[in-house]
Amino acid sequence: MSGRATVVLATRNLKKVPEVQAILADAGVAADVTGLGDHPGAPDVAETEPTFSGNALLKARAIAAHTGLPAIADDSGLRVDALNGMPGVLSARWSGRFGAATGDKDAANLDLVLDQLADTPEDRRGAEFVCAAAVAFPDGREEVTEGVLRGHIVAEPRGENGFGYDPVFVPEGETRTTAELSAAEKNAISHRGIAFRDLAKRLGVLL
């Protein structure tokens, strides 16, 4: 495709649109990013796949089919070594009904992981944040890429930035949790940053 393309980001979070727009611009991709708010009636896609990549592709395909535009979607979460890589794709719903009942699901998910690791010694608390970012085209072409940030889980939450498991995750080479990093510091090293920068390069070739 020549000229300036329009792509749609499968998110209802308005803050994410300029973030991805900036990543595409940095990669030299001439595309305007729109959000689901610009495409009324877009389906809510259940994340039923057992992998991050599978879920990202599922969402990207559904939104590409609905909008007729190239669609970008992502799925991300935390893999804890001592939990055999879980919560994984269940990161956002790890505490089930118990988290839903507390009214602060993020905090409940994090508390549950801390309890599950209560007897796990310091040297076995390795973990990684993973993000899969996918693009799907209405003509069936698609690409998916994964970014990984290794680190470990600390016993007590620290920091006010970020969301989810950020307050208990310390990246390799850091002493601060990802909730103690600034947004810019986190973007530079994060699983989402890695995955989206890689996707932007691939998108530049496809558009």
Place this chain on the structure above:
Amino acid sequence: MSGRATVVLATRNLKKVPEVQAILADAGVAADVTGLGDHPGAPDVAETEPTFSGNALLKARAIAAHTGLPAIADDSGLRVDALNGMPGVLSARWSGRFGAATGDKDAANLDLVLDQLADTPEDRRGAEFVCAAAVAFPDGREEVTEGVLRGHIVAEPRGENGFGYDPVFVPEGETRTTAELSAAEKNAISHRGIAFRDLAKRLGVLL
């Protein structure tokens, strides 16, 4: 050792002593089984190992050292395929503080697993009950064996027998949950039955 030996079972559950006594008798092992109630001051051993076998050995060694007798211990739990083999060694404490707060930890653990599998289709709900049974001698000899019962997790609890995850586990070749089986039916096929019958054979050689 010639003549009739005394062994100690690392349990405070009085019902388990005659159960293991019967398994040893069936295997032709001439031993009297005692429980921790017969050995005051026996330590409570935290299950800090990442494997069932590691935890069973940990307990057996501690009780052998305390009593000066051959000690038998076990650790068991549920491995769910879609949770990468978890809850595993965390089966009894899977719901952490949330289960503790409800006052019925077994039910909370089971509810949490059901929630975590809520989006997992029928053909991906495989699971297995695992039991490791270990014996440790005061002179340092030890044996450990594992029994496995394959099956799958159903969406709704059924049955009143057993404990733990029994109401949602259907063994391969069965339509009933392990909580709908009689104690005799369950013992004949269960992970605990397999592990203890195997351990009894090995113990017969060692005593």
